[in-house]
Amino acid sequence: MSKENKIDTVFKRLRTENKTAFIPFISIGDPDIETSLEIAKTLVKNGADIIELGFPFSDPMADGKVIQKSYERALKRKISMKDAFNFIKKLKTYRDIPVILFTYYNPVFILGEKFAEGAQSAGIDGILAVDLPPEESAELTKYIQDKNIYQIYLLAPTTGNERMKDILSCAKGFVYYVSVTGVTGARKNLPETIRTKVKEIKKISSIPVGVGFGISSKEQAKDIGKSADAVIIGSKIIQFIEDNINDKPAMLRKIAEFSSGIKSSL
Amino acid sequence: MQLPDKKGHFGEYGGRYISETLMPAVIELELFYKKIKNDKEFIKEFNYYLKNYVGRPSPLYFAKRLSDVYKSDIYLKREDLNHTGAHKINNTIGQALLAVKMGKKRIIAETGAGQHGVATATVCALFDLECEVFMGKKDVERQKQNVFRMELLGAKVNPVESGSQTLKDAMNEALRDWITNIKTTYYMIGTVAGPHPYPLIVRDFQSVIGKEVLKQLKKLPDILIACVGGGSNALGLFYPFFKYYQVDMYGVEAGGCGIETGMHAASISGGAPGVLHGNKTYLLQDEFGRIADAHSIAAGLDYPGIGPEHSYFADKKRIIFDSVTDEEAVTAFQKLCRLEGIIPALESSHAVAYLEKIKKEIKGKTVVINLSGRGDKDMHTISDYLASNTLKK
Ligand SMILES: Cc1ncc(COP(=O)(O)O)c(C=O)c1O
Numbered sequence: 079m080s081k082e083n084k085i086d087t088v089f090k091r092l093r094t095e096n097k098t099a100f101i102p103f104i105s106i107g108d109p110d111i112e113t114s115l116e117i118a119k120t121l122v123k124n125g126a127d128i129i130e131l132g133f134p135f136s137d138p139m140a141d142g143k144v145i146q147k148s149y150e151r152a153l154k155r156k157i158s159m160k161d162a163f164n165f166i167k168k169l170k171t172y173r174d175i176p177v178i179l180f181t182y183y184n185p186v187f188i189l190g191e192k193f194a195e196g197a198q199s200a201g202i203d204g205i206l207a208v209d210l211p212p213e214e215s216a217e218l219t220k221y222i223q224d225k226n227i228y229q230i231y232l233l234a235p236t237t238g239n240e241r242m243k244d245i246l247s248c249a250k251g252f253v254y255y256v257s258v259t260g261v262t263g264a265r266k267n268l269p270e271t272i273r274t275k276v277k278e279i280k281k282i283s284s285i286p287v288g289v290g291f292g293i294s295s296k297e298q299a300k301d302i303g304k305s306a307d308a309v310i311i312g313s314k315i316i317q318f319i320e321d322n323i324n325d326k327p328a329m330l331r332k333i334a335e336f337s338s339g340i341k342s343s344l
Numbered sequence: 345m346q347l348p349d350k351k352g353h354f355g356e357y358g359g360r361y362i363s364e365t366l367m368p369a370v371i372e373l374e375l376f377y378k379k380i381k382n383d384k385e386f387i388k389e390f391n392y393y394l395k396n397y398v399g400r401p402s403p404l405y406f407a408k409r410l411s412d413v414y415k416s417d418i419y420l421k422r423e424d425l426n427h428t429g430a431h432k433i434n435n436t437i438g439q440a441l442l443a444v445k446m447g448k449k450r451i452i453a454e455t456g457a458g459q460h461g462v463a464t465a466t467v468c469a470l471f472d473l474e475c476e477v478f479m480g481k482k483d484v485e486r487q488k489q490n491v492f493r494m495e496l497l498g499a500k501v502n503p504v505e506s507g508s509q510t511l512k513d514a515m516n517e518a519l520r521d522w523i524t525n526i527k528t529t530y531y532m533i534g535t536v537a538g539p540h541p542y543p544l545i546v547r548d549f550q551s552v553i554g555k556e557v558l559k560q561l562k563k564l565p566d567i568l569i570a571c572v573g574g575g576s577n578a579l580g581l582f583y584p585f586f587k588y589y590q591v592d593m594y595g596v597e598a599g600g601c602g603i604e605t606g607m608h609a610a611s612i613s614g615g616a617p618g619v620l621h622g623n624k625t626y627l628l629q630d631e632f633g634r635i636a637d638a639h640s641i642a643a644g645l646d647y648p649g650i651g652p653e654h655s656y657f658a659d660k661k662r663i664i665f666d667s668v669t670d671e672e673a674v675t676a677f678q679k680l681c682r683l684e685g686i687i688p689a690l691e692s693s694h695a696v697a698y699l700e701k702i703k704k705e706i707k708g709k710t711v712v713i714n715l716s717g718r719g720d721k722d723m724h725t726i727s728d729y730l731a732s733n734t735l736k737k
Pocket of ligand 1: 430431432456457458459460534535536571572573574575576577578643644645689691692716717718
């Protein structure tokens, strides 16, 4: 029997504790590999239950300004998928936290089976390819299905009911509900509809629901945490990197404070 | 077999590689288009505007002096004589009618050289639609005149400062806008690329070019030549001829400074399969799958990808792909000016330049070149190029 996927383990545990998972997102290599590893460790130490790591891409079509700039900073040095795998290995020896690789499909596609092998040996638990809807994912599924790596699917405010059912029927680990109609980026106000949408999803499936895109404060996290199983925060954390680019200790301190603040609200 | 298949695939290429937020809109467009494309009223309306507004059919001109040089019968399909000066308007008329019928009031588009931007701004004025065009900041600077044209036509031009600040980044930004304003907005893609059904829609609207050639020539040509950026003018000419196996087709990509220099825009001659902007196709990219910057003197060819149907037919060798350099294109540009009194677009000059490369094969043959646009927009580029080249010599 294969081992249980760590994403499942975390959600099971949190469910018994009646808690919501905190999933922070940062890009690998922003502002450089070493610092981003320290940031990842800081997040793990300060409440992250699962971590989402972005593989920097030249054309991040679904991302807002903050993540675009983060990728641009990371891309100043060429980062290969191998570097990303090494990064994840190092993080995993620090703490065995579930890791989701967040990427656009092309860097994965060109490696094909080699990607899956590398991902498995690095210990990646899930992969979220933003531009790879279920309709096109057969190729990737073929490579990862026997490796205990989940493909994480997205649902959006525009996703209709029938389509939602189809996606949920193949979802594994958790389903990622995109809370706003738009690109990534912190927002002061989030749509009122999030809670009803999460409830709709839960009526169809028992799979955990993570909500992300736009979340930037403890209050929002707390509110969303009432209905969702996970809260995903990216741009707000990455903004701390951008704002403190020349002051690493301050950068890490602010990220630690923010992170533990979020975790305590869930 | 009908291509694309139900999921929008041309063999292994094409498809729909987009974020979930966009999926429902693209499916809606597919269903809507399927319903309307054979609708008599829709076809009548499309043809009405092609005839009375665009000025179709465009002439198929026998280029006598050029033919003498190459000892063959060379015909130019004069898309340069269309309203707005290029083939791009065929597609934007069709898509604007679609958008109106879908009840969309706001149109967005990406543009490189500005030709598709101008064609989009034009139809938006015609059909009273709000229009925003995304254009790389570098292109805004290179193509000031087209920016001004778009603004005169009532469009808002948004310079894109991210990435390489060229066409691919303009397309990224257009997609970001579309994700944000999906409910109200129609995305008017300018070539046979993007997620399904765009490659199909744009091909259908552009194939008026090839259909007219079939009628005008009254016999089958031996050879078709077209330049290829995304591939819409080429597919427009080629598509009605695919079933005639005796007709050879050449797609001419932008070789820039030469494929070996890495500074080019030839996705098939110098790229590899990958996924970008909603489809799987040949792309310029590095070994890590990151998209490379393209280079061509012709801004309209300056894109690191190509439509998926071309990738399919390239593998099948039904279309032969090759490239010509900036220099070869400029030489052909000058040749056409002097021999025929026609100033072609730099993009189209690539197709003309290819005659030189296959001059042995074309002797005694009938050749049709798609003259996809006129060169008015390129005056600055040409004069700068010629000036810097005399300096070098
Ligand atoms: C005159 C002309 N020809 C060709 C192209 C290239 O596009 P495509 O390959 O889609 O025909 C352009 C694009 O701007 C153009 O303006």
